[in-house]
Amino acid sequence: PYLNDRCVYLVGMMGSGKTTVGKIIAEVLGYSFFDSDKLVEQSVGIPSVAEIFQVHSEAFFRDNESEVLRDLSSMHRLIVATGGGAVIRPINWSYMRKGLTIWLDVPLDALARRIAAVGTASRPLLHQESGDPYAKAYAKLTALFEQRMDSYANADARVSLENIALKQGHNDVNVLTPSAIAIEALLKMESFLTEKAMVRN
């Protein structure tokens, strides 16, 4: 009840599971799910983010991403999987702060493994024509994470896969199912919201 129909924004690096986990959270809460990358594609009229970067530019994509987040921020009962880079623009935080923000914090080696498994063609900031896809993705993700980690840490709650694995007695985050991660996200949301309500009362 503390959520009070507010939107929930999932933030995190590329491949962190925002879309996968976000759909589960939406189903549990009876919210609608939106993916901001998909909304940008629809509003620009180009079917992939990679093509938007190619035909226009990253800056053009970012401007449209901000417009999408602005429009979503006036709505209710949505789970929004944001683009991995949405956290870098302060204006986007002014929109996302109207709801609750959750950071899916996934170790970079697990991200690189997931991304290498599906290929980098759909992720323009990681795409390389040659070389080992895991090694290339890992190097680029490391550089991006260094630039962005302080921004991700602005989120209201952090869902750390390392911590979930520790709690469950595993030493490998790759065994965690999207459902287990969604449950932890829901628990973190609840803690954040109840603590905030206690401070107010």
Ligand SMILES: Nc1ncnc2c1ncn2[C@@H]1O[C@H](COP(=O)(O)OP(=O)(O)OP(=O)(O)O)[C@@H](O)[C@H]1O
């Ligand atoms: N818990 C998990 N265990 C294993 N694989 C996962 C898990 N969660 C997601 N994946 C896989 O990792 C890949 C990336 O997941 P997903 O697309 O949900 O991430 P994302 O954060 O939305 O990425 P992007 O920022 O690129 O939109 C997908 O292939 C997905 O099936």
Ligand SMILES: O=C(O)C1=C[C@@H](O)[C@@H](O)[C@H](O)C1
């Ligand atoms: O991390 C990023 O900067 C990006 C992540 C994707 O979700 C897309 O928004 C785009 O490929 C850029």
Ligand SMILES: [Mg+2]
């Ligand atoms: Mg996604």
